[in-house]
Amino acid sequence: MSDKRLTFKKRLHILKHHYRDKKMAPAFNAIHTFLFSPDDTTHSGAHVRGADDLKRTMNMVIMALIPVLLFSMFNAGYQYYAAIDVANNVSREFSLWESFLTWDNFWIGIIKVLPLVVVSYGVGLLVEFIFAIIKGHEVEEGYLVTGMLVPLIVPIDTPLWMLAVAVVFGVVIGKEVFGGTGMNILNPALTIRAFLFFAYPTWMSGDKVWVYQAVERTGTPDAISGETVLGALAQNHLAELNYSISDMFFGFIPGSVGETSTFLILLGGLFLIYTKIASWRIMVSAVIGSLVMGYIFNMVVDLGVISEASNFYGLMSFEYWKHLLVGGLAFGIVYMATDPVTGSQTNKGKWIYGFFIGFMSVMIRVFNPAYPEGVFLAILLMNVFAPTIDHYVVKANINKRLKRFKNATILPKDSDSRAEELKAETI
Amino acid sequence: MALLSKKDANLIKDPLADNNPITIQVLGICSALAITAELKASVVMAVSVLFVLGMGNVAISLLRNIIPSKIRIIVQLIVVATLVIIVDQVLKAFAYELSKTLSVFVGLIITNCIIMGRFEAFALGNGPWRSFLDGIGNALGYGIILVIVGFFRELLGSGTLFGFPVLGNPIDKTGLYAFGYENNGFMIIPPAALIVVGIIIWVQRSRNKALIEDN
16 A cells, blocks of 8 residues: 555554654644544543543634634724824724725734734744653643634734743743643733733833834824723823724724724623533623722712822723723633633632622723733732632532531431431531 | 862752752742842842851851850841841942842841851851851852842843843844844843742752652
């Protein structure tokens, strides 16, 4: 039988067996399992194989992210041309087919957003492969989702080398030092975002980085602005806010690459809830948390505690429910907070965990003087607290049952059969 | 003829690597995180600790037979405090700018666990010469980590070494900066030192598996 007739799958198969005990084995295995179903059979006993393995779970999340990615590619171009029109005092009418879903817009997306995706996946998977080969374990699927999340949560003009450095840092320090996929305390995508924020603040905040070329054009006659809604609010530029609520909801506003469209994120979230990939408890409680905090700030403004001259007036007076429409709050709640590895595991814990994410996101957003956004910081903070929350939830449950058990055995002394019954129930 | 007997030489060699005060005993972390943003400050801190620990160990060792054990901590504190004040005053007199950078951390050498730890664990039970070697060894072990951390933090965070620009000028965009390189602001803040120390510990333990504690 000649080699030419072998299918690609067969060849990979042979390669895999050839390298079985070699150091490079994980690399071939990873490519093989990624493209095809593994042909390995179990060696002992009978097994039931679930179809929803890690690979499928990850693919579901990526499917939920694809619309957001496509939208962001169009939005990259739309914001660019819109900013130029504003700078030239050209008024423009918005129309979905004529000014948004155009090839010109999509082209900007291809030259700006796609490289971010490629660098994120390329560097991240390289680090994963190197670690798998050194440590001699299989390459895990963990980076598939992280690699898609990262380009969506950075500003569009992020230099690619910075992204590469941050990805190496995030994957190594955020994940591999803890033992790889499933062992990490912090969400790797947010670790990457936080690293970028603290390492290169000029590229991560301000009013320029959110629109293509706004940084390069600074100081030239062609200068354009890329101020985000939150940025304008933080500086009390209330008059400059000319985005309608539907603009904010559908995402025709500047911001990090994929965070703007609350509508598509909502659809993605519903898809994830329907497929039972993400926890609806975390999403709902995070939304409640952010509404509560936003409402408290609105009350503070209504009571007249702070004046219009205050630094916080712009953000505090922002209607509480609008916080969900701007910035990364919706994206963070749906795709980041619900990460099953770093979030709370218990149902009660999920409510507490989610609530504080929403609550603190809005709080940090309002009070952070350097940067009017706090979703990534809030989620990272609650990632750290998630095991503690779970610990106390489990402990409370044990105490509750113990109490019930004691009462059950002491009280109905007259009839021993009833006591046995209660005992059986509680254990 | 060797200058030191093998046993004495180990007093200096051990703390440099396999029994390092920072990476193995995890002592003196506070100052290692706080003052290593610049290489210069790291070196001065290392030299200060070298002086305090070397002299202190000798002083305690000489006094070891007359210190009542009930008040030995107070006596140790007095010795450290005296030496630290000398260091502080010398720095203020001859390197005022640097002493401002180091701020309270020179004074806080008193609370550096390595110093009291060596007094208690070694100088109280050994002669002056061996105590001196032990003090020098531990201070060097502490200093070497400080210098490594300071080197990476200053190079990546400010693009300088000892204040000299080695990667080019970030304002005029020369050297590496011409290619779009930028300083990493994360390296300036203390959490970065924690991560650098963590990486040193990681590298050290993966080279010498005997150091890995099994729990």
